[in-house]
Amino acid sequence: MTRIVEKVQGSTGERRLQQAHGTAGRAQRFYDQQMLDHLNERMTAFVGRQEMMFVATSDADGECDNTFRAGPAGFVQVLDATHLTWPEYRGNGVMASLGNITENGHVGLLFVDFVSDVIGLHVNGRASVVEDEVARAAYPELPVDPVPGRRAERWVLVEVQEAYIHCAKHIPRMAKAARKREWGTDDVRRKGGDFFGAAADAAARAASPADAARPTRLRRWLRRLTPGRRVGSAADTR
Structure with a gap:
């Protein structure tokens, strides 16, 4: 049986603008019909097919960061209907997203399939950072990636609070092309060099x-x- 979110949805700002611009009824229909407080079976299967996602975080002062995460299909693991996790690989050492999460656990995830389904899925929730050995002790089924550059140093664990569709009408369809990716490399040229100067x-x-x-x-x-x-x-x- 599908569970619909029971709490009042939308921020104060959303509600205020909906009233000001006459969209409150349309917005409420979306909340009622499309927004869940968990991942249903179709959402779970969709996440399991994705090779990338976008992650929005902010620090305790509200300063925002939006980043990109990628891995083999299924690198984001749905643990149950209200929890998912993904591995954090070796990166540039800045740890902007993880640092934000340690101050402010709210995260916004966006999965977009540009190739097959041409649809998106938003997942909002509360995150925490867990070291690899701690995560594996709690969830022994977490995979061990055979590619050294994709070995998890730690995991981000998210408790799902909202899950809802990102409509397809403006998502471009793209063709997937083969490309050798250098996971975990420190080679400046392979990382993009000083592309933006x-x-x-x-x-x-x-x-x-x-x-x-x-x-x-x-x-x-x-x-x-x-x-x-x-x-x-x-x-x-x-």
Whole structure:
């Protein structure tokens, strides 16, 4: 039997805008018909087919981060109807998402199938970071990946609070192409090098600190909107 979320859905901001723009009835139908507080069988099967997902987190102050996770099909493991987990592989050492989770457990996951089903699935919930040996003690069935670069260092465990569809109408259909992926590599070129020129920009700023510190017109405008906030600081560019 399908369980529908019983609590009042939507944030205060959502509800306020729905009332202001006359969409409250349409939104309520979506909440009632599409939003669950668990993963049903079709959602579970869908997650098991995915090779990627997007992960949204924020720290205790609400500073946001959105990142991409990938692995072999089924790298995100559905443990039961209200819990899922995924492995964290060796990365660049920044641990932005995991750091946020340790401060603020709320996460928003988005799975999108661009190839076969051309549909998306949102999963929102509360996350915690668990070391690999602890996770395996609790869930011995967790797989051990044969590829060294995909060996889990730790796992993110999520308690599902909301699960709902992302409609298909604007999702492009893409063709999957074979590509050798260098899991766990530290080779700068294979990781993308300085594709966006960030290292070059940083070097230029270091060479001319006076020019880098000069406020731009946009920064001055933002400071007027948000007095007291250090616009342009590292926190604003994460």
